[in-house]
Amino acid sequence: MLCQKDHFSIPDHVTYLNCAYMSPQLKTVMDAGIEAAHIKNYPFQIKAEDFFNATTLLRQTFSKLIGNPDPDRIAVIPSVSYGMAIVSKNLNLQAGEEILLTHEQFPSNFYPWQKLACEKKGRLVIVEAPNEDDRGKKWNEKILENINEKTKLVTIGNVHWADGTKFDLKAIRQRTSEVGALLVVDGTQSVGALPFDVGDIQPDALVCSGYKWLLGPYSMAFAYFGSFFDDGDPIEENWINRHNSEDFAGLVAYESNYKEKALRYAVGEHSNFSLTPMMQKALEQLNEWGASNIQQYCSQLTKAPIAELLSLGFRIENENYRGSHLIGIRVPDHLDVKALSNQFKKHDVYISVRGNAIRVAPHVYNDQNDMDKLVEIIKKAAL
Structure with a gap:
């Protein structure tokens, strides 16, 4: 795969290595948004089927990205917190049962469980990363060791949002199945750039x-729900997630039944005539590129820089336990991370600092010049 910077509008003097914060917008996505902004100028042209057809296609396109054969298992939602609230509402947590999380998990995948555990007298089990060699391997081992018969739910990212540590979801799935626990995955920092197959992982x-590695607009998100949630309760009562909602003339013939599978969990106004076309273009492009190709491109791009930084005393997770698209570079104790961050800003290099780590998140719009610029700034600070 070659560099795809021409698909974006990033200025030549900018080195943007922060897709984990927010992706830049594809030109095709911007064009779709501009065209969509005109739709409501002519509301008389919006037909009843338009409330459903675009999101049906969107669910099909997202399903292709994650190897899901049944698009009705996908709900269009506005955020991760919305999806986690659905899980929380349908998790019958009993006193003494446990919810397992990783240390310093993203807040949207922490607060729901903190509140639920408090309300139901459950227990949060937060597995910290070991501060030693083979950190990723041993962190995964600790997670498996802490899953037991009291575990009700394991909720985890495919990779850790702060440093890219990769979690062995297949092994975790096997262990949760053994003890009868649920597995819920936050794919925000992986899906779209790291291959994910629901048939393989079976979360x-x-x-x-949608606004990070899915290259879409803010306030668009997706949730896949397996059979456990088929008869669950949504967190809002809207008209569009009920049976026969396509029949506008019969909407006041109130329907007590929800739509099947994940469709019952769709957010109200999910038809979103402005954002849906933008998200559709982004997903189509990702399916064309392929997550495995994106991951391989990032791997090739970062291989030499990582080797050089390791030789200078920086710590980076073993490649078997990290994604190539999201890399935590842990800084030696003698370096001032804030001062280093200021040097990046001075030279128009955009990354994130998380704790004592520089979080580097490249994509297909980056090239070797971007990586050389990053390494050169770090080397000047280190030597």
Whole structure:
């Protein structure tokens, strides 16, 4: 795969290595948004089927990205917190039962469980990363060791949002199945750039924001729900997630039954005539590129820089336990991370700092010049 920077509008002097914060917008996505902005100028042209057809296609396109054969298992939602609230509402947590999380998990995948555990007298089990060699391997081992008969739910990212540590979801799925626990995956920092197949992992739920690695607009997200949630309760009572909602003339013939599978969980106004076309274009492009190709491109792009930084005393997770698209570079104690961050800004290099780590998140719009610029700034600070 070659560099795809021409698909974006990033200025030549900018080195943007922060897709984990927010993706830049594809030109095709911008064009779709501009065209969509005109739709409501002519509301008389919006037909009843338009409330459903675009999101049906959107669910089909997202399903292709995650290897899901049944688009009715996908709900269009506005955020990860919305999806996690659905899981929380349908999790019958009993006193003494446990919810397992990783340390410093993203807040949207922490607060729901903190509140639920408090209300139901359950227990949060937060597995910290070991501060030693083979950190990723041993962190995964600790997670498996802490899953037991009291575990009701394991909720985890495919990779850790702060440093890219990769979690062995297949092993975690096997262990949760052994003890009868649910597995819920936050795919926000992985889906779109790291291959994910629901048939392979078999999560009970997968929730994913659209504005990062899915290259879509803010306030669009997706949730896959497995069979555990087929008869669950949504967190809002809207007209569009009920049976026969396509029949506008019969909407006041109130329907007590929800739509099947994940469709019952769709957010109200999910038809969103402005954002849906933008998200559709982004997903189509990702399916064309392929997550495995994106991951391979990022791997090739970062291989030499990582080797050089390791030789200078920086710590980076073993490639078997990290994604190539999201890399935590842990800084030696003698370096001032804030001062280093200021140097990046001075030279128009955009990354994130998370704790004592530089979070580097490249994509197909980056090239070797971007990586050389990053390494050169770090080397000047280190030597």
